[in-house]
Amino acid sequence: MSSVSVRLPTVMRPQANGESVVSAEGESVGDVLQNLVAEFPGLRENLLDDEGSVRKFVNIYVNDEDIRFMEKLETPVEGTDEVTILPAVAGG
Amino acid sequence: MLIITRQQWLKIVNEAWRVYPLEACGLLLGSIDAESSTANVERFVPIDNAAASAKLYALEGSQFSKTALSADREGLEIVGVVHSHTHTRAYPSQTDVSEGTRPLVPPDWHWPILSLAGGFPELRSFQFDQKSDDKSSDSVGIVEEPIRFLE
Ligand SMILES: [Zn+2]
Numbered sequence: 141m142s143s144v145s146v147r148l149p150t151v152m153r154p155q156a157n158g159e160s161v162v163s164a165e166g167e168s169v170g171d172v173l174q175n176l177v178a179e180f181p182g183l184r185e186n187l188l189d190d191e192g193s194v195r196k197f198v199n200i201y202v203n204d205e206d207i208r209f210m211e212k213l214e215t216p217v218e219g220t221d222e223v224t225i226l227p228a229v230a231g232g
Numbered sequence: 233m234l235i236i237t238r239q240q241w242l243k244i245v246n247e248a249w250r251v252y253p254l255e256a257c258g259l260l261l262g263s264i265d266a267e268s269s270t271a272n273v274e275r276f277v278p279i280d281n282a283a284a285s286a287k288l289y290a291l292e293g294s295q296f297s298k299t300a301l302s303a304d305r306e307g308l309e310i311v312g313v314v315h316s317h318t319h320t321r322a323y324p325s326q327t328d329v330s331e332g333t334r335p336l337v338p339p340d341w342h343w344p345i346l347s348l349a350g351g352f353p354e355l356r357s358f359q360f361d362q363k364s365d366d367k368s369s370d371s372v373g374i375v376e377e378p379i380r381f382l383e
Contacts, residue, residue: 147301150309151336160304186335197334204297224297227336229313230283230290231257232327 141165144217146176147224148183155182164223169200170213172223187225197228234312234342234357236260236273237382245353247278248316248346256346257281257289257315259299261308264340269359269377271311271342281315288327289315312342322347322356329372333362342377355379 143165148156156162157180164179166172173194177184189195193213200207201224207215217223248256262274277299280292291313303310313332317325322345324332332343344357361373 147304149300149336150338195335198336199293201293201297204294204301206293222301224300225336226293226296226300227334228290228293228331229296229337230288230327230331231313231315232288232325232331 141167142219144172144221144223146172147222149226152183152186156180167216168213169202169207169215169217169223172217199226199228233270233378233380234344235270235380235382240273240276241355241381243276244314244346248348252348253286253318254284255281255286255289255316255318257291259310260312260314261303262311263309264311273311274308286318314344314346317345317347317349319349321349322354324358324374329360329374332360333372
């Protein structure tokens with residue numbers, strides 16, 4: 141199983157020992173996120189809903205590409221990939 | 233307070249006119265002094281408006297992700313988001329407040345708005361003061377902050 145780096149948004153860093161980047165194992169983005177919240181349970185509330193899906197208004201990128209335009213949580217990842225979690229930012 | 237150089241301010245104005253009549257948006261990089269809630273803007277990074285609208289904006293995700301990474305690498309913080317209002321005054325809309333107070337959006341961000349509605353650019357800056365217990369948007373205070381322009 142490969143381990144990828146996950147870049148956290150500033151709001152989530154206090155729940156991950158203040159780190160901006162952490163590593164988590166997984167073959168897909170979904171795996172990586174599950175392993176991430178297993179290691180840092182404090183991240184779960186902002187990241188996942190009760191069914192384990194990624195919350196609305198939270199965007200996940202692999203190498204700057206939004207996973208909604210790839211295979212969503214099934215998007216495969218390997219060692220050199222970087223997963224980035226960011227809020228959706230919008231307004232009127 | 234928001235501190236910004238005239239050069240960066242001019243970049244925001246140029247971007248807003250460039251995409252007019254659509255709304256322009258972008259990230260502000262620099263540093264935040266938490267004690268005085270002052271944002272020192274070192275750089276404006278224009279981001280495409282994924283909504284491509286005169287009434288809405290959404291930061292294009294791929295550019296946002298790239299900018300967040302380069303900010304981390306350079307030791308800069310994202311201190312806020314600027315956007316333009318092309319047909320209304322420089323004051324946060326209901327949508328600005330509700331979107332700007334979502335859980336993962338940093339509560340210490342600054343939200344300057346550049347209005348082009350009066351025919352000349354007017355920049356005003358705001359913070360959203362969210363009462364911690366109550367998440368309804370009624371409880372969000374819109375706090376205007378002074379802007380200091382540096383040469
Ligand atoms: Zn607005």
